[in-house]
Amino acid sequence: MRGLGKTRRTRRTSRTVTVGLCATAVAAVLTAAPAQAQTVAEAVARMPHWELKDSGTDVRFRGLSAVSRNTAWVAGSDGTVLRTVDGGANWRNVSPPGAQDLQFRDIEAFDVRRAVVLAIGEGEASRVFRTEDGGTTWTESFRNTDARAFYDCVTFFDSRHGLAMSDPVDGKFRILSTSDGGRSWKVLPDDGMPAAQAGEAGFAAGGQCLVSSGSRDVWLATGGGARARVLHSADRGLTWTAADTTIPAGDPARGVFALAFRDRTHGLAVGGDYRADQASPQAAALTPDGGRTWTPAAQPPPAYRSGVTWLPHSRTSALAVGPTGTDLTTDGGRTWRTLDTGSYDTVDCAPDLGCWASGEQGRVARLER
Template identity: 25%
Template structure:
């Protein structure tokens, strides 16, 4: 059974100025980075073994703490169906923090279905293909080799990456917004930082080899690309920065229009660290723990969405939901963003 708290949050209608987030009060100060949706189902995961769930597109929420997981930080998740969810704990395996938790009853009960206890493992993010009913779990490199698990029927199989490219010394992936790994069908893209230069790793289909594009963009400790977002199978954005410098743009946004064969720097970049990027037609929306902004692709124009504290954002219907540190939850409507772009300068 669950313990500590089960809170239902009813969200009222509040006045909202153009382009401003509407905060939602929740009864926990846990910090959240995991946020995903499936239809009207929204799930969140955070520190102190806490998760949040809404089954009605955010109209009501409940937050719970999983018994036995109080020391864990759930950094990512996958939604299999309305009742069936996996939560990923990020942290050193030697400290008992590399584990995957599973519920079959919409969060009433949980059990560990996969964990690594030998030293060296640190889980970063998960992706799930609802059509193929399979997914991937990405972990930090071990001995500079990709560490990746395929998920099928709750069985986690480590992929042989002996012939994959050797990563740079200190290069790794970020357990930030669950989007350092992007999956479009069989096409996988990975991005991170910590090495000398930024790289984007790709595997185009099950039979193809891993390859990478090396940029001339310097990265380093705490600095690199934190998120890959996709508009379609050909168009991607990669965003990031230095998480120690929240109001600086230390690396450019990278874009591709040919499925990752070539990458270009976006000429105009917001001046803040970006932890998540999503496509929400007709906008690219980026967010970090200090600010967020929307880019109108046809107009080639940015609009700041105001101060925000959201590590992660997702689109649910006509709304963008964000979640972050110290129990920060909020939403902004696409119609509000539309009005921001239509408003006089």
């Protein structure tokens, strides 16, 4: 979207217990009575918290990909891409040469060496770059030549198959597809895409307006129209169905900004109104059926949120982030409690429990326990 837009399969390990205990401890801290002050103080010292890492820059990082606790990639304004391989102690500037005028809003990293980054904007400002050597060299693999298109987000099902999405062209969202890891791309036919609403688009706010889970399922988040919707495809983007969500829309600044699915049925949606002077009631929703129906959170985040991710190996715990803070759910998205008031635009977790967040003024942080 002109104004502003990953879900990764994880394997179960013995660390499932660790995550469950952390989530339980956080919930206990948030609901403790004053008489338990000493116990609470001890628990607070052990509860998960963001630890800021010095990125060495002040650009805004709306693109983030967590590979592990040690390795993460961030992408942002002024064509900037950074990578760390030592848990954020040091960051290497691996920006594509000559990209200073581009706005990177999404990045998908497969490992420490391979990544795909998306630049957003009208016409030729929307581009895709790929690296196979940790950012030492980049190849531009796609440049949009249609002035009507504006690409917002990218996602991958595996290391070869992926999709990118554009705001509607000729009344329908446009989908770009790759089957070779982002080396080449093609526009998919739009026969199976429902018509867009008037003013409907995606939000290039944190790289999570297009997310996938498993080998074929993908979801697309929208806003700006009369209703905030989530579109779902079970065949890698060839055919889609649309469902209304409970997140308010009806304005170019409102809608669903980010999605997260822990499997092909259980998903979370967050958003609201990104304007700082506007309230964002009902800023979160959940689905138990792959996005066919959405239920509002009984206790949503207190303000607009632009990023969301499930905690690895957990069936009930997730994090949501936005300019005014970070919220945690331990009941699958029904209720949210604020953990931190720092500003972040996006959040992502790796299978080894490495969770990262990034945002304005070069802010990058790792979740510590």
